[in-house]
Amino acid sequence: xxxxxxxxxxxxxxxxxxxxxxxxxxxxxxxxxxxxxxxxxxxxxxxxxxxxxxxxxxxxxxxxxxxxxxxxxxxxxxxxxxxxxxxxxxxxxxxxxxxxxxxxxxxxxxxxxxxxxxxxxxxxxxxxxxxxxxxxxxxxxxxxxxxxxxxxxxxxxxxxxxxxxxxxxxxxxxxxxxxxxxxxxxxxxxxxxxxxxxxxxxxxxxxxxxxxxxxxxxxxxxxxxxxxxxxxxxxxxxxxxxxxxxxxxxxxxxxxxxxxxxxxxxxxxxxxxxxxxxxxxxxxxxxxxxxxxxxxxxxxxxxxxxxxxxxxxxxxxxxxxxxxxxxxxxxxxxxxxxxxxxxxxxxxxxxxxxxxxxxxxxxxxxxxxxxxxxxxxxxxxxxxxxxxxxxxxxxxxxxxxxxxxxxxxxxxxxxxxxxxxxxxxxxxxxxxxxxxxxxxxxxxxxxxxxxxxxxxxxxxxxxxxxxxxxxxxxxxxxxxxxxxxxxxxxxxxxxxxxxxxxxxxxxxxxxxxxxxxxxxxxxxxxxxxxxxxxxxxxxxxxxxxxxxxxxxxxxx
Numbered sequence: 001x002x003x004x005x006x007x008x009x010x011x012x013x014x015x016x017x018x019x020x021x022x023x024x025x026x027x028x029x030x031x032x033x034x035x036x037x038x039x040x041x042x043x044x045x046x047x048x049x050x051x052x053x054x055x056x057x058x059x060x061x062x063x064x065x066x067x068x069x070x071x072x073x074x075x076x077x078x079x080x081x082x083x084x085x086x087x088x089x090x091x092x093x094x095x096x097x098x099x100x101x102x103x104x105x106x107x108x109x110x111x112x113x114x115x116x117x118x119x120x121x122x123x124x125x126x127x128x129x130x131x132x133x134x135x136x137x138x139x140x141x142x143x144x145x146x147x148x149x150x151x152x153x154x155x156x157x158x159x160x161x162x163x164x165x166x167x168x169x170x171x172x173x174x175x176x177x178x179x180x181x182x183x184x185x186x187x188x189x190x191x192x193x194x195x196x197x198x199x200x201x202x203x204x205x206x207x208x209x210x211x212x213x214x215x216x217x218x219x220x221x222x223x224x225x226x227x228x229x230x231x232x233x234x235x236x237x238x239x240x241x242x243x244x245x246x247x248x249x250x251x252x253x254x255x256x257x258x259x260x261x262x263x264x265x266x267x268x269x270x271x272x273x274x275x276x277x278x279x280x281x282x283x284x285x286x287x288x289x290x291x292x293x294x295x296x297x298x299x300x301x302x303x304x305x306x307x308x309x310x311x312x313x314x315x316x317x318x319x320x321x322x323x324x325x326x327x328x329x330x331x332x333x334x335x336x337x338x339x340x341x342x343x344x345x346x347x348x349x350x351x352x353x354x355x356x357x358x359x360x361x362x363x364x365x366x367x368x369x370x371x372x373x374x375x376x377x378x379x380x381x382x383x384x385x386x387x388x389x390x391x392x393x394x395x396x397x398x399x400x401x402x403x404x405x406x407x408x409x410x411x412x413x414x415x416x417x418x419x420x421x422x423x424x425x426x427x428x429x430x431x432x433x434x435x436x437x438x439x440x441x442x443x444x445x446x447x448x449x450x451x452x453x454x455x456x457x458x459x460x461x462x463x464x465x466x467x468x469x470x471x472x473x474x475x476x477x478x479x480x481x482x483x484x485x486x487x488x489x490x491x492x493x494x495x496x497x498x499x500x501x502x503x504x505x506x507x508x509x510x511x512x513x514x515x516x517x518x519x520x521x522x523x524x525x526x527x528x529x530x531x532x533x534x535x536x537x538x539x540x541x542x543x544x545x546x547x548x549x550x551x552x553x554x555x556x
Contacts, residue, residue, distance in 0.1 A: 045541030047096050048103065052541070060095045061087075062146055063154040070120055071266075073259055073289070074296075075144060088543045093530075096537055098157050101164040108159045117155040123262045125255065165526050172525030173518040180514035185501050190447035191472050192496040196435050197443070197461060198414035198489040200406040207405040209398065217401040218390050225397070226387045228337035231355050234319065235377040236305060236328045237345075238298040238367075240291060247293035260285050270516060273453075295369060302367035302374040309376065310364040319364070319378040335383050351375055358382075410489035418483040418492055431480055431494035447499055448472075461491070468493060 044052035064087075069075055117133075124131040137148045166173075175183075218225070263285050264278065275281035309322045323330045333342040341352040348370035358365060358379040366376030390397060417438055424434045435442040448455055450473060455465055464486050472493050475481040480494040538544045 043542060045538075045544075047092070047537050047541065048099050050099065052095065056095060057091065059150070059153065060091045060098070062150045063157055064091055064094055065144070066146070066151065066154040067158070069140070070123065072292070073254075085543070085546055088546070092538055092541050092543045093534060094157075094161075096534065097161050097164055100533070101160045104164070104167065106160055106163050106167065108156050108163070112159060113152065113156040116159050117152060120155060123258060125258070166522070168529050169522035169526035172521035172523070175514060175518045175521060177510075177514065180517055181506075181510060183517060184506060184510055184513050187451045188449050188506070189501050190449045190499045192447050192499060193445050193472050194431055194442050194494045194496065195445055195468070195491055196417075196440050197491045198410040198417075198483075199461075200403055200410050200488045203406040203409040203413070203489075204402055206409050207402045209402060214394070214398050214401050215390065217404070218397045221400075222387055224400075225393060227383075227385060228339065229356075229385050230335035230337050230383040231358065232333055232335045232380040232383070233355050233358070233377045234330050234332045234380055235366075235375050236302075236323050236330055237373040237375055238302045238305075239373045240294045240298050241372075243294035243297040243301075244290060246297050247290050250297075251290065251293055256286075256289070259289065263289075270512070295374065298374040299367050299369055302376050306364070306366050306376045309378075310366075314361070314363050316363050316378055332380060335381075346370070346372070347375075351377070355379075407487070407489055411483075411485055414483040414485075414490040414492065418480075421480055421492065425480060442494075461486075461488075464491065 042054055044054060044057045046052055065075065118130065121133060121136060122130040124136065133148065137151070141147060141151060260282050264282050267281075267285070269278060269281060272281050272284050275284055305322070305326060305328065308326075309319050311318060320330050331344070333344055336342045336352070336355075338352055338356050341347040341349075348368065351368050351370060354365040354368055355377060358377075360379070363379035364377070366374075368375045368377070417440070420438070421431070421434050425431065432442045443457070445455065445457055448469070450469055452465070452469070455462065455468075458465060458468070467484060467486065468491070471481045471484050471491075472495055475493065475495045477495055477497050480492055483492050484490050
């Protein structure tokens with residue numbers, strides 16, 4: 001179970017603490033909405049030694065559904081991302097949290113619960129007016145088989161869980177102003193540095209390539225050229241952008257602005273680092289909600305096509321024929337493996353998983369939702385694993401050989417220059433002068449800090465930013481670091497100086513930085529507790545047994 005909890009840990013944290021936005025909507029068929037779920041034969045297990053009843057389970061399930069309704073604006077009706085087992089896990093985690101809060105004596109009074117419920121109803125109203133509770137019950141809850149009592153219980157328990165998070169994460173939130181200031185200076189202090197790269201591409205001309213050398217390289221690295229089991233499929237993609245106009249029109253008829261504002265208030269001003277103003281952050285929230293609604297519409301259309309095309313017994317020829325009748329374009333992928341998916345587009349993991357589950361007797365799958373489209377697919381052919389003969393992949397093998405040899409030459413050059421540089425710097429020669437004398441091209445970098453996420457000046461070496469920061473911040477001022485090997489050669493960084501922190505900026509930003517640091521530490525403390533607690537306390541539940549049966553061993 002702990003493996004699953006860890007897998008979803010960051011998501012659980014968001015679910016528990018804030019009303020965040022995700023790029024998918026959860027859907028279930030009406031018959032599943034308030035179904036039994038949980039353990040079969042009324043065996044719902046126990047948590048903290050307390051036997052879970054059917055009503056306990058269904059109450060938690062109703063509350064979980066209400067959570068999604070309030071935070072995502074609609075009911076779960078058609079799900080492609082959350083499986084029944086995933087849903088069960090979240091329901092049991094919610095039960096565990098509520099039970100733990102009760103054991104700790106965390107209590108929410110009627111006034112606070114009523115205030116929370118009123119705030120939720122205000123989020124559903126328009127023009128600043130709250131949605132009347134009677135209208136909410138009759139129009140929203142009753143059609144879903146829920147009552148006002150379910151809503152009141154949900155509002156109370158949501159506050160209980162928030163209080164529990166604050167209580168269990170309290171130790172992590174104890175960050176003193178002095179500690180925060182030290183962390184701020186560490187993260188924001190910039191370094192002025194120069195760098196010289198030893199790139200394999202600059203040494204390709206020194207590689208001697210012979211047929212025998214390439215053949216030997218191929219023989220030595222046969223395993224690297226083995227093609228895995230592959231599959232080829234045809235597919236129809238319902239692109240999300242085609243449904244943007246429909247989504248915008250539908251949202252224009254709702255309390256869209258209030259929904260955006262509610263999510264902005266919940267997420268806070270720093271949720272999107274690249275959004276510099278409240279308006280920019282709200283624009284991102286607005287775009288995500290529109291995309292979410294468009295994906296819903298895309299799935300509806302994909303489902304209509306899938307229902308017409310996927311028949312029993314299956315007739316593969318129907319797939320293309322019905323697509324043409326509906327003006328849809330059928331495309332074929334090149335054969336692809338289970339680890340990397342199609343080359344033609346970035347497919348969601350479920351697409352690749354479904355493709356490899358296809359068989360001649362069951363050749364169709366879908367709809368499958370991804371971030372940019374919803375797909376329906378049909379099997380074209382299956383190909384077994386094989387190692388292509390050298391003559392079929394000669395160009396690829398030759399290039400691999402040349403790059404490997406050039407990388408080795410570059411790394412030898414970097415190592416040798418590092419030794420020479422140390423001697424020359426000891427004699428008083430500057431870094432740039434030593435590089436130029438050796439025929440190298442030193443580069444002056446713009447100031448950067450541990451917090452720097454992008455350094456465009458690195459160009460093709462941008463993926464080495466983390467390694468660069470580690471090397472630079474471990475090198476004293478006025479000194480050059482050791483040669484650092486990379487996949488394409490390596491580099492040497494020379495630290496000129498550490499720049500003073502902008503005192504005005506620090507004074508202005510430190511309060512928010514401190515708050516974010518405390519929230520991060522609180523998050524870490526709670527996550528640590530949640531992982532250990534779920535691993536232990538959910539052992540006596542069906543959801544744990546299902547996970548274990550699926551091959552995921554619990555952490556010890």
